[in-house]
Amino acid sequence: MSVQLIAENLCFYYTDEDGNRLSGDVLKNISLKIEKGSFVAILGHNGSGKSTLARLFNGILVPISGKVLVNGIDTSDDDNIYEVRRHVGMVFQNPDNQIVAAIVEDDVAFGPENLGISPKEIRVRVDNALRAVDMYDYRLHAPSQLSGGQKQKVAIAGIIAMRPDCIILDEPTAMLDPKGRNDVINTIHMLHREYGLTVVLITHYMDEAAEAERVIVMDNGEIIMDDTPEKVFTKPEVLQAVGLDVPQSTELLWKLNMSGIPVPINAINEEDCVDTVINLFT
Amino acid sequence: MLKDITIGQYFPGDNLIHRLDPRFKIVMTLLYIIMLFMGDELYSLSFGIVYCIAALVLSKIPVKLFGKSIKPLLPILIMTAILDIIFIREGTVYFQAGFFKLTEDGVFTAVKMIVRIIFLIIGSMLLTYTTSPIQLTDAIERLLSPLKRLHFPVHSFAMMMTIALRFIPTLMIETDKIIAAQKARGAGFDSSKLRDKAKALVPVLIPLFVSAFRRAEELATAMECRCYRGDIGRTKMKSMNAGICDIVSLTITFIMFFAAATVAVLF
Ligand SMILES: Nc1ncnc2c1ncn2[C@@H]1O[C@H](COP(=O)(O)OP(=O)(O)OP(=O)(O)O)[C@@H](O)[C@H]1O
Ligand SMILES: [Mg+2]
Numbered sequence: 442m443s444v445q446l447i448a449e450n451l452c453f454y455y456t457d458e459d460g461n462r463l464s465g466d467v468l469k470n471i472s473l474k475i476e477k478g479s480f481v482a483i484l485g486h487n488g489s490g491k492s493t494l495a496r497l498f499n500g501i502l503v504p505i506s507g508k509v510l511v512n513g514i515d516t517s518d519d520d521n522i523y524e525v526r527r528h529v530g531m532v533f534q535n536p537d538n539q540i541v542a543a544i545v546e547d548d549v550a551f552g553p554e555n556l557g558i559s560p561k562e563i564r565v566r567v568d569n570a571l572r573a574v575d576m577y578d579y580r581l582h583a584p585s586q587l588s589g590g591q592k593q594k595v596a597i598a599g600i601i602a603m604r605p606d607c608i609i610l611d612e613p614t615a616m617l618d619p620k621g622r623n624d625v626i627n628t629i630h631m632l633h634r635e636y637g638l639t640v641v642l643i644t645h646y647m648d649e650a651a652e653a654e655r656v657i658v659m660d661n662g663e664i665i666m667d668d669t670p671e672k673v674f675t676k677p678e679v680l681q682a683v684g685l686d687v688p689q690s691t692e693l694l695w696k697l698n699m700s701g702i703p704v705p706i707n708a709i710n711e712e713d714c715v716d717t718v719i720n721l722f723t
Numbered sequence: 724m725l726k727d728i729t730i731g732q733y734f735p736g737d738n739l740i741h742r743l744d745p746r747f748k749i750v751m752t753l754l755y756i757i758m759l760f761m762g763d764e765l766y767s768l769s770f771g772i773v774y775c776i777a778a779l780v781l782s783k784i785p786v787k788l789f790g791k792s793i794k795p796l797l798p799i800l801i802m803t804a805i806l807d808i809i810f811i812r813e814g815t816v817y818f819q820a821g822f823f824k825l826t827e828d829g830v831f832t833a834v835k836m837i838v839r840i841i842f843l844i845i846g847s848m849l850l851t852y853t854t855s856p857i858q859l860t861d862a863i864e865r866l867l868s869p870l871k872r873l874h875f876p877v878h879s880f881a882m883m884m885t886i887a888l889r890f891i892p893t894l895m896i897e898t899d900k901i902i903a904a905q906k907a908r909g910a911g912f913d914s915s916k917l918r919d920k921a922k923a924l925v926p927v928l929i930p931l932f933v934s935a936f937r938r939a940e941e942l943a944t945a946m947e948c949r950c951y952r953g954d955i956g957r958t959k960m961k962s963m964n965a966g967i968c969d970i971v972s973l974t975i976t977f978i979m980f981f982a983a984a985t986v987a988v989l990f
Pocket of ligand 2: 611
């Protein structure tokens, strides 16, 4: 498997135009590799540097020291910046503030238009992208007529129409109702499965992280855990120490343990949890 | 309430008016507007009216929609009419009471004014109802492109309009929400005093501006992430190709225009 994203001894703090420091160290010597086609969730409490890391991965920010490589391309090289952004799409929290055009299909076309693709090819990409997120029937709607989840899917379509091989989503479900959340998460998983897209999902929802292939936990600009969800979520002590929850099913098993019923803490989703509890009685 | 305003809205459709090249549509609308305001007599005005009604029928946009857009403007229309009637004192006098004189010219001017404004609104609405905002701004960009030589930022201007059209409904909805929130805290929007009304507006406008700036910043980042860099190397999904239909429609418009002009000069 080839490597999609690399951070090498990455350090970052915010500065103003004159180079004066605006913040403390936001990222402290981070080294990280994300494989092509993987599904990675990033957790961490507010201000731990998740969004900053995401912005470094597509060249919106450049490292103070250290390196960020996207498909082997250095993001701090200005000449390559559009190449980097073409490969790594970003989806943000507020769907309203990333939709540019007043008609769904025109918005999805925005990215490909910026890439200078031929009109015919743009049409094909836009239609395919809208079908992929199941929003084709809404192509002539105005964004203001859509629900939050639908808007977020349009934003995702706008990214995949650029045919990136990696998509970074910064809390894409934070402003959505449960139905919209489900819809968006399912869409993300489908894109990962069907198109082999590398997915980096920043989230505050443990249940969403539990479905990833790999979970990275950040605290205060550092990576404190980086493992499979099974391993990460079965260490509730560590998570709670940095102000994070565990998925509800893990929490249940953990509480059973605390109250003197020994069960293995190995379930991170509902099904496994049910199995474990049933095993208690058989 | 604010949500009901349909300015800049687009109603997708597939008929002659929808399919016309947006550049031609803009030029035709401009000619039509001049047509409405040419000449003093009703003869020349009637050309504009006939032209507008024909376009309206072809577009298949329900007339009700226009009613909804004109309704909020009724008070202004009525004010204009009243002023015309009061201050125009020439012509046959129908009725007189003290200073007030109802004259033929006054009534006539008032009616003409109302008809003109209503048809002006209908005509421009028809343009935005039948042209998607992107097509509209692309067309303006193309029509203004000669100004590029004078270093006028034509592309940025068109992009600004695109974004404005996109965010009008969003900001309208937001304004409604803020008003509701301020009302819940006891802000007095219902006072009839102008002073109180103006005061009540401050706590609405400030959060609205703050939020608009935040949106602007986030949108700018999102646009950068989508490889936006002005019009450098940019293509368009919907290319504009003028066809026979466009040329014929424009020719008809020109003929109407000159007919109206001739009538306006002769009578
Ligand atoms: N534009 C900025 N200027 C100065 N400091 C900033 C800026 N943006 C973020 N910071 C600081 O950087 C730190 C990390 O912020 P970041 O947005 O990356 O956190 P996060 O993990 O995404 O948090 P959240 O969960 O709230 O989204 C915070 O302490 C924040 O105050
Ligand atoms: Mg963040």
